[in-house]
Amino acid sequence: MQAEASFIIRNARVLTMDEANPRAAALAVSGNRILAVGSEAEIDVYSGPDTHVIDAKGATVLPGFNEAHMHIFGGSAELRELSLMGVKGFDALDKALKAYAADYPQRDLLIAQHADYTILSDDERVTRHHLDRILPDRAVLIFAPDHHTAWANTLALKMGGILEGRDVGIGNEIVMGEDGLANGELRESNAIRPVSALGETGAREMLGVGTGGDPDHVTAEERAADIEIIKEGLAYVASLGITSLQNMDGSLYQLEMLDEIEKTTRLPVRVRMPFHMKNFMPLADLEAKAAAWRERFNTDRLRSDFVKLFMDGVTESGTAVFVDDYSHQPGWKGEPLFSQTHFDEIAIAADRLGLPVAVHAIGDGAVRMVLNGYEAAIKANGRRDSRNRIEHIEVVHPDDVPRFKELGTIASMQPTHPPGSAGLPLEPYLSYIGEERWPHAFAWRTLTDAGAPIVFATDWPVSPLDPMHCIQCAMTRTVWKEGMKDQRLSLYETLAAYTRTSAWVEFMEDRKGMLKPGYLADIVVLSADVEAADFTDLAAIRPVTTMCDGRITYQA
Numbered sequence: 001m002q003a004e005a006s007f008i009i010r011n012a013r014v015l016t017m018d019e020a021n022p023r024a025a026a027l028a029v030s031g032n033r034i035l036a037v038g039s040e041a042e043i044d045v046y047s048g049p050d051t052h053v054i055d056a057k058g059a060t061v062l063p064g065f066n067e068a069h070m071h072i073f074g075g076s077a078e079l080r081e082l083s084l085m086g087v088k089g090f091d092a093l094d095k096a097l098k099a100y101a102a103d104y105p106q107r108d109l110l111i112a113q114h115a116d117y118t119i120l121s122d123d124e125r126v127t128r129h130h131l132d133r134i135l136p137d138r139a140v141l142i143f144a145p146d147h148h149t150a151w152a153n154t155l156a157l158k159m160g161g162i163l164e165g166r167d168v169g170i171g172n173e174i175v176m177g178e179d180g181l182a183n184g185e186l187r188e189s190n191a192i193r194p195v196s197a198l199g200e201t202g203a204r205e206m207l208g209v210g211t212g213g214d215p216d217h218v219t220a221e222e223r224a225a226d227i228e229i230i231k232e233g234l235a236y237v238a239s240l241g242i243t244s245l246q247n248m249d250g251s252l253y254q255l256e257m258l259d260e261i262e263k264t265t266r267l268p269v270r271v272r273m274p275f276h277m278k279n280f281m282p283l284a285d286l287e288a289k290a291a292a293w294r295e296r297f298n299t300d301r302l303r304s305d306f307v308k309l310f311m312d313g314v315t316e317s318g319t320a321v322f323v324d325d326y327s328h329q330p331g332w333k334g335e336p337l338f339s340q341t342h343f344d345e346i347a348i349a350a351d352r353l354g355l356p357v358a359v360h361a362i363g364d365g366a367v368r369m370v371l372n373g374y375e376a377a378i379k380a381n382g383r384r385d386s387r388n389r390i391e392h393i394e395v396v397h398p399d400d401v402p403r404f405k406e407l408g409t410i411a412s413m414q415p416t417h418p419p420g421s422a423g424l425p426l427e428p429y430l431s432y433i434g435e436e437r438w439p440h441a442f443a444w445r446t447l448t449d450a451g452a453p454i455v456f457a458t459d460w461p462v463s464p465l466d467p468m469h470c471i472q473c474a475m476t477r478t479v480w481k482e483g484m485k486d487q488r489l490s491l492y493e494t495l496a497a498y499t500r501t502s503a504w505v506e507f508m509e510d511r512k513g514m515l516k517p518g519y520l521a522d523i524v525v526l527s528a529d530v531e532a533a534d535f536t537d538l539a540a541i542r543p544v545t546t547m548c549d550g551r552i553t554y555q556a
C-alpha cells in the first residue's frame with residue numbers, strides 16, 4: 001500500500017533543479033514534504049480519496065522562489081506609500097505629490113519612494129526648494145530607489161530639527177546649501193532618520209537596516225500595527241511565488257514580531273535574518289547577540305544565523321568605495337564604513353563562532369576589503385565551509401574575480417539594479433564609474449565563469465519584488481556599448497540562482513531548493529511554460545499556486 005498524497009500536481013513541466021532528475025511531469029506531496037517526483041503514471045499511485053489534485057495545465061512548476069536579499073518590514077511599510085516609479089520631470093512629480101497629499105490629509109509626513117536621482121532631469125538634483133514649490137505646508141520626504149538618499153522639503157527639515165545641519169557621522173551627510181541651510185538632500189540613514197521618524201511607523205521599519213537596533217520606545221498599539229504591516233507584506237511575498245526570504249534587516253524587534261506571527265497564525269514564507277553589526281558595536285556582540293539569536297531562532301521556518309554589515313554606500317551619492325577615483329570626481333574614492341583591520345577582526349571572530357557573514361559592498365574597493373577580511377579569517381582559523389557572501393558587487397576589480405572561488409565567497413546580485421534595467425536611468429551611474437569600469441560592472445557572467453556561486457534577488461523595496469519581473473530583467477539585460485561582453489546567465493542558471501543556490505547559501509540544500517523526494521514541499525505553479533516564452537514575456541507569467549511547507553499560501 002502506497003502512502004496517500006495530500007496534493008498531487010500533474011500535467012506539469014516540473015523543473016526540479018535536481019541535476020540527477022531534472023525534469024518530471026508530476027509530483028506528490030504528503031504533509032510538509034515531497035513524496036515523489038516523476039511521470040504521471042509514477043505519481044498516480046499516490047492518489048487517494050483525500051488527495052487534492054492540481055492540474056498545472058502544461059505550465060512550469062519550480063521549487064518556490066528564495067529571495068536571497070530583501071527587507072521585509074521596510075518593503076511591507078512601503079506598500080502603503082506613494083511610488084514615484086516612472087515619474088519623470090517636475091510637472092509629473094508635482095501632480096503625483098499633490099494627489100497623494102490630498103488622499104492622506106491626516107499624515108504628518110508624506111513619504112514617497114522610488115524617486116530617481118534624475119527625476120527632475122539628467123543634470124538637476126532635487127532640493128528642498130523644488131519640494132517647497134509643490135507642497136509648502138505639508139512635510140514631504142521622497143526616497144531614491146536605493147534608499148541611501150532622500151530629499152525633504154523645508155517643513156520636514158524643520159520638524160526633524162536638521163534645517164541648520166548636523167554632524168551625522170562618517171559616510172552620512174546632511175547636504176548643505178550655499179545659504180548655510182540644509183538643501184534637502186539627505187545621504188544615508190543617520191541623515192534621513194530625523195525626518196523619516198516623523199512618519200506613521202516612526203521609521204521603525206528602517207531600524208534593522210539603519211542602526212541594527214530596536215525602537216527606544218514602542219507602545220503595544222504601535223507594535224500591533226507593525227505586525228499587521230508585516231503580515232500584509234508576507235501575504236504579498238507569497239502571492240509572488242516566494243516561499244523563502246532572506247531578510248537583510250538585523251533587528252531583534254523584527255525577529256520577535258515574526259516569531260509572534262509564526263506562533264499565532266504561522267508564517268506563509270520561511271524567513272532567515274541576520275544580526276546587523278555596525279561599526280560602533282563591540283566585537284563581543286557577535287557572541288552575546290548574533291550567536292544567542294542563532295540559538296533562539298533556529299527552525300526551518302524562522303532562523304537567525306548570520307551577520308550582516310555595510311562596507312560602503314551607493315555610487316550615486318559618492319558613498320560607494322572604489323579602488324580608483326570616481327570618474328566625475330578626481331581625488332575621491334569613497335570612504336569605507338569599517339577600516340580593514342576592524343573588518344578583519346569581525347570576519348575572524350564571526351568565522352570562529354561559525355557565523356556566515358554577508359557584506360554590502362557596491363564599489364570594487366569595498367568588495368576587495370571584504371574579500372581581504374574573508375581571506376584573513378581563513379588564515380587565522382583555517383578553512384571551513386563558511387558560505388560568506390558579498391551583497392551587490394556592482395563593480396568588481398578584475399584582479400579580485402578569481403578570489404571569489406578561492407575563498408568560497410558567494411556573489412549575491414540583483415538583476416534589477418544595472419542602470420538601464422527595470423526602468424532605472426543610465427545616468428548618473430555610467431559617468432560616475434566611467435567607461436573603463438563598465439566591463440566589470442554587474443558582471444554576473446564573469447563571476448559565474450570564474451566559479452563564484454551566485455544568487456539573485458531584488459533587494460526589495462529597492463526594486464520591485466516580483467521574481468518573474470526580476471528574471472525577465474536578468475534575461476533581457478542589454479550591453480551599454482556595442483562589443484561589450486553579454487553578462488547574462490542562461491535561463492536555467494538564472495532559475496537556479498533564485499532557488500537551489502539560495503537554499504545552499506542557507507545551509508539548507510539537504511531539504512530545500514530542489515523538488516526531490518523527502519524535501520520540504522515549497523513549490524510554485526506558474527501560469528505558463530517559462531522555457532517556451534520569449535524573454536520579454538517572462539514577467540507576464542504569474543504564480544497560480546504557491547505552496548510553503550505543504551500548505552497553500554497563495555492561490556490566484
Ligand SMILES: [Zn+2]
Nearest residue numbers: 069070248459
Ligand atoms: Zn539591501
